Amino acid sequence: MRGSESTTNTNPKRALYDSFAAVAQALAHGSRLELLEHVAQGERSVEALAAVAGLNFANASQHLLLLRRAGLVRSRRDGKRVLYRLSEPAVLDLLGAVRRIAESNVAEARDVIAGYFQARDSLEPVSRHELADRLRRKAVTLLDVRPSDEFALGHVAGAINIPLKELLRRLDDLPRGKEVVAYCRGAYCVLSFEAVALLRRKGFRARRFEAGYPEWRASGLPVRVGSP
Amino acid sequence: MRGSESTTNTNPKRALYDSFAAVAQALAHGSRLELLEHVAQGERSVEALAAVAGLNFANASQHLLLLRRAGLVRSRRDGKRVLYRLSEPAVLDLLGAVRRIAESNVAEARDVIAGYFQARDSLEPVSRHELADRLRRKAVTLLDVRPSDEFALGHVAGAINIPLKELLRRLDDLPRGKEVVAYCRGAYCVLSFEAVALLRRKGFRARRFEAGYPEWRASGLPVRVGSP
DNA sequence: TCCAAATTCAATTGATCACTTGAATGAAAG
DNA sequence: CTTTCATTCAAGTGATCAATTGAATTTGGA
Numbered sequence: 425m426r427g428s429e430s431t432t433n434t435n436p437k438r439a440l441y442d443s444f445a446a447v448a449q450a451l452a453h454g455s456r457l458e459l460l461e462h463v464a465q466g467e468r469s470v471e472a473l474a475a476v477a478g479l480n481f482a483n484a485s486q487h488l489l490l491l492r493r494a495g496l497v498r499s500r501r502d503g504k505r506v507l508y509r510l511s512e513p514a515v516l517d518l519l520g521a522v523r524r525i526a527e528s529n530v531a532e533a534r535d536v537i538a539g540y541f542q543a544r545d546s547l548e549p550v551s552r553h554e555l556a557d558r559l560r561r562k563a564v565t566l567l568d569v570r571p572s573d574e575f576a577l578g579h580v581a582g583a584i585n586i587p588l589k590e591l592l593r594r595l596d597d598l599p600r601g602k603e604v605v606a607y608c609r610g611a612y613c614v615l616s617f618e619a620v621a622l623l624r625r626k627g628f629r630a631r632r633f634e635a636g637y638p639e640w641r642a643s644g645l646p647v648r649v650g651s652p
Numbered sequence: 653m654r655g656s657e658s659t660t661n662t663n664p665k666r667a668l669y670d671s672f673a674a675v676a677q678a679l680a681h682g683s684r685l686e687l688l689e690h691v692a693q694g695e696r697s698v699e700a701l702a703a704v705a706g707l708n709f710a711n712a713s714q715h716l717l718l719l720r721r722a723g724l725v726r727s728r729r730d731g732k733r734v735l736y737r738l739s740e741p742a743v744l745d746l747l748g749a750v751r752r753i754a755e756s757n758v759a760e761a762r763d764v765i766a767g768y769f770q771a772r773d774s775l776e777p778v779s780r781h782e783l784a785d786r787l788r789r790k791a792v793t794l795l796d797v798r799p800s801d802e803f804a805l806g807h808v809a810g811a812i813n814i815p816l817k818e819l820l821r822r823l824d825d826l827p828r829g830k831e832v833v834a835y836c837r838g839a840y841c842v843l844s845f846e847a848v849a850l851l852r853r854k855g856f857r858a859r860r861f862e863a864g865y866p867e868w869r870a871s872g873l874p875v876r877v878g879s880p
Numbered sequence: 881t882c883c884a885a886a887t888t889c890a891a892t893t894g895a896t897c898a899c900t901t902g903a904a905t906g907a908a909a910g
Numbered sequence: 911c912t913t914t915c916a917t918t919c920a921a922g923t924g925a926t927c928a929a930t931t932g933a934a935t936t937t938g939g940a
Contacts, residue, residue, distance in 0.1 A: 881940100882939100882940085883938100883939085883940075884937100884938090884939085884940095885936100885937085885938085885939100886935100886936085886937085886938105887934105887935080887936080887937100888933105888934080888935070888936095889932105889933080889934065889935085890931100890932090890933080890934090891930100891931085891932090891933100892929100892930085892931085893928100893929090893930090894927105894928090894929090895926105895927080895928080895929105896925105896926085896927070896928095897924105897925080897926075897927085898923100898924090898925080898926095899922105899923090899924090899925105900921100900922090900923090901920100901921090901922090902919105902920090902921095903918105903919080903920080903921100904917105904918080904919065904920090905916105905917080905918070905919085906915100906916090906917085906918095907914100907915090907916090907917105908913100908914080908915085908916105909912100909913080909914075909915100910911100910912085910913075910914095
């Protein structure tokens with residue numbers, strides 16, 4: 425009788441635990457975690473989120489409603505559309521905490537990281553602090569490899585946008601001298617891993633940023649909105 | 653087909669999300685969160701954990717196995733018994749992140765906090781930093797109101813142990829001059845709330861510590877093991 | 881007012897989870 | 911070596927969740 429006690433139980437400790445469990449339950453599905461990562465990039469409609477997460481429309485709507493009931497996202501109506509956004513930046517801390525536990529303790533996660541991600545980038549990623557410092561000194565080319573619409577929703581101040589799909593034919597847009605730091609949606613967003621692997625094959629010095637645009641923004645570091 | 657894609661899907665992003673979701677799934681039950689809080693006090697047997705969490709034996713064992721598979725706890729055999737402990741202190745960060753999201757975004761959690769916990773202690777709790785500082789200056793009486801066996805498993809250095817059940821008849825053990833800071837298992841452990849309410853009724857100046865023994869220990873602050 | 885688009889709701893089916901019971905391990909003690 | 915005790919495993923039932931489908935709702939425009 426899962427959770428059925430919670431509504432009738434007057435034990436405050438148990439009631440509180442059940443409400444914490446409801447938050448965890450909302451995170452307990454891969455599709456919702458993927459939707460959350462996309463919601464974290466900026467406010468977008470159900471239709472847009474369904475498309476980027478590879479879900480059908482009604483299914484995405486259901487998942488988003490669950491996330492909203494758990495307090496992880498909020499929505500507002502804008503004309504015909506309903507736009508979803510993160511309820512607060514602390515949601516990124518929660519996602520990061522889940523990620524760190526899985527990285528160090530879940531065999532499946534370690535296998536995927538070793539088998540896919542480390543194969544593309546075995547170097548230490550660039551930390552928030554180091555990136556901010558090198559950006560100030562203009563000692564790095566910062567490359568945002570997300571699609572242009574996501575870049576326009578918000579990006580790290582000083583970044584140039586070359587979506588991964590265009591990277592191979594736009595290599596001339598990158599200065600050859602400086603090291604390139606690539607970032608995208610988060611710590612394990614595949615775009616930046618693929619970008620770094622491609623750039624290295626083409627003779628660039630390239631590394632990844634340890635996190636993504638949402639974490640940068642949540643740290644209070646400078647961002648820009650709009651196309652370049 | 654919940655999660656069934658994960659095993660056959662070669663998409664690394666989805667596989668990673670599914671493994672993160674498995675961690676969240678392990679947190680998605682009030683009983684497991686309660687077990688985790690008790691495991692965080694120190695290493696204990698399945699039987700002992702079942703008793704303190706108010707679960708029957710087999711049920712507690714099942715929940716603990718789930719927590720272990722998700723990498724949140726580890727177990728070791730000690731003679732006839734199997735002892736469970738947290739896999740790493742970062743699990744406390746994860747629990748804290750869940751708690752903070754629920755506190756600020758889940759209506760049910762806010763209701764319980766306002767209706768039960770704030771009724772017993774409307775004052776700001778004492779922060780880690782402030783408590784460490786005042787302990788060094790001996791400017792506070794630190795009171796551990798957990799049962800004696802938990803105190804013996806580990807406690808904040810300098811604390812005296814009066815279990816909540818004995819507090820009313822052992823008030824004379826507390827010096828009258830200094831402010832009393834009470835703590836127990838964590839941020840919303842009912843013991844310290846009840847203790848503070850009782851002490852105030854009896855004329856003491858009393859506040860709660862913002863967290864509990866596990867968080868204090870995880871912060872690297874001084875602890876002691878054994879009975880006083 | 882009526883229609884079209886975006887989203888949510890309602891209902892269905894199959895899968896997974898929670899709790900219980902009884903049997904099966906695995907280590908320790910006689 | 912058998913017994914005992916702590917724990918885990920296996921299986922069954924009822925509840926909850928995931929994905930899909932079609933209907934209902936809300937808003938903006940014709």
